[in-house]
Amino acid sequence: MKAPIKTDAEFTALFNEAARMERPKVYRLMLLLSIRLGLRPMEIAGLERSWFRDDTLRIPFGHSKRKSGRSLPVSQDILDAVADLMGNRQGRVMLNAQGEPFTANGISEAMRRLYKRAGVTGSCYSGRRTLATNLIDKGVSIAIVQQVLGHTHLSTTQEYVGVTERMMREAMF
Template identity: 30%
Template structure:
């Protein structure tokens, strides 16, 4: 099975611009950012509730705890919220204006007002990438880019594995993309 495309910064900005210009702009942009800035799987994004990411005062949590039912496999995990993602989540809360006090409400709601299934949110991602004319991108592209970017910035393998929620290093290694520029930079270190 072919792996999802890793995104360049330019491509991510382009798909984000497409999301922000379309219907459900805030919701779709947040879904992209949760994948790109936190490495969340589409199933995990679809399962998030307001209470998962905001405290009772409406502040963005620094750590999101995912239950086993929200993740792939049978183990829960924690997701660290970066400063960039915290800003996006704070802006989303302001735009939604009614999130406080609705801890069990889905964070991202479909057109019908219900929680997304993983498959239906996957279709949203596919549509956004198609509109942005990014070939080979899928709902897994943000996650794969998150892991690849951290690996190329020297983040240790154990930390990558933990952030990705993987149980085996071999799984994490399959996510890391390599290109000619990276190979050239590596040999120049000698």
């Protein structure tokens, strides 16, 4: 089953719930990385502070599903969230409550908990699918969306894209 595409109101509910969680900075950053960059759980779990260079996230070879690297532009709110979470600490960005690095499964479970507490149906892939759909809806080339998501095959990217009301209206009229 595909992760559901979320609305702005649902993301607002998720951010509001993240602010009430025991570790709000961790949950907020997880959401930002999922929604704004479309990162996979394994990429969020493995994220190192050194991968952020100026306003770019450089995921090195071997740290993504297809084992290749990619670079993504990063907004100031993500950079601020990383700095706020980590302070002067270096190394892994996402640590669990015991101070150990999250696993990909740990990220998925944390996101599932957050969605459930917020009363929003979704998963760690909902942000990724919503990002892909919104980019296409804005007229961004699917080839660029493929690069953002880190897909080898365009057909995989097409699976992530849903159909919005705006897309239907533009197609029909």
